[in-house]
Amino acid sequence: MMYKEINFILNGENVNLQVSPDEILLEVLREKLGVKSPKCGCNKGDCGTCTVILNGKTVRSCLVLAIEVDNQEIVTLEGLMGNGLTPLQESFLKNNSFQCGFCAPGIILSATELLGRNSKPEKKEIQEAIAGNLCRCSGYSPIIDAIIDLTN
Amino acid sequence: MEVSKYVGKSTVRIDGKVKISGAAKFVDDLDFGADLLFAAVVESKYAHAIINSIDTSEAEKFPGVVKVVTGKEFPFRFGLYMHDRYIFAQDRVRFVGEQIAAVIARTPDAAKKAAQLVNVSYTELPNVLNVQDALKNDTFLIHPELGNYQHVPWFFPKPETNISHLRKVRKGDTNKAFKEADFVFEDTYTVPRYAHCAIEVHGTIGLFDNSERLTVWTASQSPYTQRHLFAEALAPLGLTHKDVRVITPFVGGGFGGKAGVSMEIIGAALATTVKGRPVKVLWTRAQEFYNTYQRQGLTCRIKVGVNKDGGIIAMDNTLYWDAGAYVEYGANVVNAAGLSASGPYNIPNVKIDSYCVYTNLPPGGPYRGFGYSEFLFGLESHMNEIAKNLNIDPVEFRRKNAIREGDILNYGGKMNPNGLIEAIDKVAEAIEWGKKEYSDDPNKAIGKGIALFWKAPAMPPNASSSAFLKFNEDASLNIMISGMEIGQGLLTVMAQIAADVLSVSPDKIRVETPDTDRNPYEWQTVASHVTWSCGRAVERAAIDAREQIFDLIERALDKDRTSLYLENECVKSRKEPGFSLPLRDFIINGIMKEDGTFRGGPVIGRGMFMPEFSSALSDPETSQGGKPNVHYTVGASAVKIEVDRQTGKMRIPKAVLAIDVGRALNPNLIKGQITGGLLQGIATVLYEDMRFDEKGKLLNASFSDYKIPTALDIPDEIISIIIETPQPDGPSGARGMGEHTMIPAAPMIANAVEDALGIRIKSMPITAEKIALTMVKEKKIDLINI
Amino acid sequence: MSEIQLDYAKPKLLNEALDIISKSINPYILAGGTDLIDMIKEGLVQPDMIIDLKGIEQFHQLSFKNDALFIGAGVTFSELIESKIIKEHFPVISELSRTVASLGIRNRATLVGNICSAVPCMDSGPLLVAYDALIMTVGPKGERSVPAEKWFIGSRKTAIEKGEIVIGISISSPGKHGSCFVKLGRYEGEDLAQVNLIILALKNYIFKVSFGSVAPVPVRAKKIEQLINGKVITTSLIEEACKLIEKEISPITDIRATKEYRMHMAKIMFERGLNAAVSRLNGSGPEYGKNLL
Structure with missing residues (x-):
């Protein structure tokens, strides 16, 4: 297999590694870089658990080639917490928003992207922003409520 | 003086931070180093076939392959309640996707590619894909050996048929009662199969180390059951229980799908073939759909006899369950549903036949609700139809017939204390029952529906829980249990229970996920029973520790034991208001006497709970005698829908659920179960279902075509109503409630559709398509109706 | 066991891209990748070369000049939703884009990718057909503008020719509508x-x-x-x-x-x-x- 060198910023740190062109970003993050908050729930872009922020926008890391992020910037949940939990995370914590927690990293990133765009989103905008992140436990309302709670 | 300080409060989850921060490790997040191997399975192409031969030679030559394993190496039958399945198929396959062999390789990719090179030669057998075919006289037998299978004493298989269990209930005299009834209403309702769709797939890593101990990491609701089944199934290899260790990190959703043992046995077995190296089996999302337990399909024929005044005097309910290729767990769903298929009604004459039927579809098994969602769809739809025919309000009809404390259950026992009537009244009020509403949009109609529910934990009579509790130097605590945190908040509630007994705040209590080497026994985290059962064990462990503390204070300081109590992490005395000894001063290192010697030592509590009043022994012809169910949790739910007459599309402006939880240990977590469970139930009626082709292959094994709800698909408003009629044997009076929140959803929506549009849909799911085409068929709308 | 060696290129210039395509056996164009990468993982396609278009600046162009809208091949559905031009002149494109998959996909997936995959249930196809849009391609034989109605040939089949790349879509404004x-x-x-x-x-x-x-x-x-x-x-x-x-x-x-x-x-x-x-x-x-x- 042919390997190519890529450089990118991961959670504020420069990363340099060799990847083959068919390697998937999610697998590289998890298996080569030990970043485990993005999860693999479906491997087809349907569930949103592999969400990462690429150049400020959420993407499905199971549908991105690792080689595509050469010279780009990636943020995962690990990278949000430079100063401890963010206010958004605190609000999720206070509201007992998550149950099993498997979808939490993806939803936190999707909500973070939304709040970066719009600090006072309507309920419908919140629903649209996280509609690509499947959660089987919560019924979503405790998640939506926590976001509304924070923005009020 | 024992006022709850922590129990009953909406404490923030003690596992909140670990999950919010991404620190929570799920089984696929664990690292096993460079020698980790990966397995991929070879799957049956056919629903029913004889395996003539398996040629593994090409696969073995594939670069990176370490070993190819077939069923020959594990000719052992196993199962939870009935030993009817194998680790890998032996001489025949019974469903599409069944595991036949596995390739172990150095990379997942090599394993997957090599698995495609294993050549299996089959001779196809006739497929038996539905209950009707399976019950025909000349049907093909899926398990010709059924008569030889080992099973629990409360199962009654019928050898030489495809009926793997028949639960019969006979109470009173239904023949006579039907003759006497003023009216008899009979109908048939059908429910398809469903998938759990936990967002985390099943995964397992097995390591059979060079000292020949087997450690298995799994995503599981049942670590001890897994250890037991691994030890049993692999006993021919010389393994005993002490040699097997199961470690279960956080689980990304269970819903019953991760109960018992499904694919995990593959990881455990494969590990024994590559001694010294860990081997990982991780299901794909597609495998998650077709080769784990599925919720069984049901055809339910229900007949009810009523008097003019609306009193139900007889019920005959026949349930045919499409239980799939193996029923080692699923047969107990059939059993539990059979015992309770009269619903939460006081009916003097009851006949129930609940048939567990083998088919060539994937194995059925436990799913949140354990059969109750399925039979309640027909039952609660039917109750509305009866009320309508009698011209009685459906709420009034239910109120009149609802079961009350002390009423005689189907198997002869007495109904536990419950607030069913209160639940009915409260949901009726919250949904504004009786107030007809109209949509602003002329295309749309508004309807309201109600359904009652009940459910008992389905468990062996000796299912037990246990707990260890140990203090740390600063009076913080570790509690060790093997109840599993699957999202419901078990860890938090266990901390709250211990906190109250020991006066230590829950945020100073750590409860971790199980490891069978370290944590004591728990039967399984299923049946909505762990809060109740594990909760009692934790409560007893905490009391045990408290008593040790009081013993020590009496012995070391000569205090009157009977006047001691704990408050704010201190021992205090009612007799000596000035006395206050912080736990941290002695809880590990003891209390020094005047001579410099010490009394005491680390305080460690133990507790266990087994429902010693429960028994599964009863007359197989009637189910009379015994006490198979420890208690029923009851409630009522109602919904308001706005449905488009033309498109069949539906919005849910309001849903209400009232449940009698005995005692709400953490109201916020209960609310979480209600919002989550209701949505899961609503999805099963509105759009989810599993579809198979005529060869038994699952057609929608992905989220693209098995739709589970998104954040855009929720009711506009959910009203959660908690009722507290204490359960005498529960911790602080609590009883289970996790599954119950999804089970009334289907019939209440079916009833609301009927109310809105005047159509009765008797098969799930009630999709927009089904509503619209029924409207056209019944000429309720023209094709274009402007 | 003839494993195809996959290569990847991210050219900055269109000509460079065309050159790479001409030298490859089974090249595939990568824009958002939300369809292509899934197909590669499923083994449905086996490219020897992936040409990532995101490095070519003109592909990110979204403009409205002389009453004609141009949507470059690299323009994502999210960019269409957020675009002022779209909101003002073609609000239905925004209406449509909001129904495509979910946000994490829309941030990556492109309208051009959608009509190149050309699955029958695509959302963008009817849009282009209704507006009589032109699909602009460039290839060994030069540039072509293919009317949308002629672009779609069958399920997953388009009028694209060997060696061609779609540059973008051109839609003439039908005036106030x-x-x-x-x-x-x-x-x-x-x-x-x-x-x-x-x-x-x-x-x-x-x-x-x-x-x-x-x-x-x-x-x-x-x-x-x-x-x-x-x-x-x-x-x-x-x-x-x-x-x-x-x-x-x-x-x-x-x-x-x-x-x-x-x-x-x-x-x-x-x-x-x-x-x-x-x-x-x-x-x-x-x-x-x-x-x-």
Whole structure:
């Protein structure tokens, strides 16, 4: 297999590694870089658990080639917490928003992207922003409520 | 003086931070180093076939392959309640996707590619894909050996048929009662199969180390059951229980799908073939759909006899369950549903036949609700139809017939204390029952529906829980249990229970996920029973520790034991208001006497709970005698829908659920179960279902075509109503409630559709398509109706 | 065991890209990758070369000049939703884009990728057909502009020729117009269309109607257009048009819906979509983005 060198910023740190062109970003993050908050729930872009922020926008890391992020910037949940939990995370914590927690990293990133765009989103905008992140436990309302709670 | 300080409060989850921060490790997040191997399975192409031969030679030559394993190496039958399945198929396959062999390789990719090179030669057998075919006289037998299978004493298989269990209930005299009834209403309702769709797939890593101990990491609701089944199934290899260790990190959703043992046995077995190296089996999302337990399909024929005044005097309910290729767990769903298929009604004459039927579809098994969602769809739809025919309000009809404390259950026992009537009244009020509403949009109609529910934990009579509790130097605590945190908040509630007994705040209590080497026994985290059962064990462990503390204070300081109590992490005395000894001063290192010697030592509590009043022994012809169910949790739910007459599309402006939880240990977590469970139930009626082709292959094994709800698909408003009629044997009076929140959803929506549009849909799911085409068929709308 | 060695290139110039394509055996163009990468993982395609277009600046162009909209091949659905140009001149493109998959996909997936994959349930196909859009390609034989109606040949088949790249889409503005995109899914969350429909209402009551997901390629409903063009929309006219729908489309039964429901819904969607497009033309009607079903 042919390997190519890529450089990118991961959670504020420069990363340099060799990847083959068919390697998937999610697998590289998890298996080569030990970043485990993005999860693999479906491997087809349907569930949103592999969400990462690429150049400020959420993407499905199971549908991105690792080689595509050469010279780009990636943020995962690990990278949000430079100063401890963010206010958004605190609000999720206070509201007992998550149950099993498997979808939490993806939803936190999707909500973070939304709040970066719009600090006072309507309920419908919140629903649209996280509609690509499947959660089987919560019924979503405790998640939506926590976001509304924070923005009020 | 024992006022709850922590129990009953909406404490923030003690596992909140670990999950919010991404620190929570799920089984696929664990690292096993460079020698980790990966397995991929070879799957049956056919629903029913004889395996003539398996040629593994090409696969073995594939670069990176370490070993190819077939069923020959594990000719052992196993199962939870009935030993009817194998680790890998032996001489025949019974469903599409069944595991036949596995390739172990150095990379997942090599394993997957090599698995495609294993050549299996089959001779196809006739497929038996539905209950009707399976019950025909000349049907093909899926398990010709059924008569030889080992099973629990409360199962009654019928050898030489495809009926793997028949639960019969006979109470009173239904023949006579039907003759006497003023009216008899009979109908048939059908429910398809469903998938759990936990967002985390099943995964397992097995390591059979060079000292020949087997450690298995799994995503599981049942670590001890897994250890037991691994030890049993692999006993021919010389393994005993002490040699097997199961470690279960956080689980990304269970819903019953991760109960018992499904694919995990593959990881455990494969590990024994590559001694010294860990081997990982991780299901794909597609495998998650077709080769784990599925919720069984049901055809339910229900007949009810009523008097003019609306009193139900007889019920005959026949349930045919499409239980799939193996029923080692699923047969107990059939059993539990059979015992309770009269619903939460006081009916003097009851006949129930609940048939567990083998088919060539994937194995059925436990799913949140354990059969109750399925039979309640027909039952609660039917109750509305009866009320309508009698011209009685459906709420009034239910109120009149609802079961009350002390009423005689189907198997002869007495109904536990419950607030069913209160639940009915409260949901009726919250949904504004009786107030007809109209949509602003002329295309749309508004309807309201109600359904009652009940459910008992389905468990062996000796299912037990246990707990260890140990203090740390600063009076913080570790509690060790093997109840599993699957999202419901078990860890938090266990901390709250211990906190109250020991006066230590829950945020100073750590409860971790199980490891069978370290944590004591728990039967399984299923049946909505762990809060109740594990909760009692934790409560007893905490009391045990408290008593040790009081013993020590009496012995070391000569205090009157009977006047001691704990408050704010201190021992205090009612007799000596000035006395206050912080736990941290002695809880590990003891209390020094005047001579410099010490009394005491680390305080460690133990507790266990087994429902010693429960028994599964009863007359197989009637189910009379015994006490198979420890208690029923009851409630009522109602919904308001706005449905488009033309498109069949539906919005849910309001849903209400009232449940009698005995005692709400953490109201916020209960609310979480209600919002989550209701949505899961609503999805099963509105759009989810599993579809198979005529060869038994699952057609929608992905989220693209098995739709589970998104954040855009929720009711506009959910009203959660908690009722507290204490359960005498529960911790602080609590009883289970996790599954119950999804089970009334289907019939209440079916009833609301009927109310809105005047159509009765008797098969799930009630999709927009089904509503619209029924409207056209019944000429309720023209094709274009402007 | 002939494993194909995959290579990857991210050229900065169009010519460079064409050169790489010409030298590859089985090259695939990567824009958003949301379809391609899944297909590679499933083993449905085995490229020897992936050419990532995101490095070519002109592909990110989204402009409105001389009454013509240009959507570059690298423009994502999210960019379309956020674009002021789109909101002002082609609000229906925004309405449509909001129904495509979910945000994490829309941040990556492109409209051009959608019409290059050309699966029958795509949302963008009917849009381009209704607007008589041109698909701009460049290849060994030079540049071509392919009318949308000729672009779609069959399920997953387009008029693209060997060695060609799609540069973007050109849509001429039909002037002031009302429009409506209606999509049938199984629920509110993301879904592949079981039927989709776009209706444009131009001045003098000239209409453009195109259905998707009811045939292998998008259907331009010309018989219906002929019937209703220039007429005042009445109940009886809609009923007449609905009869024609049965002649225009040929839906099938699959896992997502039966042909009966698709046909039933196509009529209802037509009626509601037409009314919305007309009232939007007249400055009223439901706001763009409102689900009419």
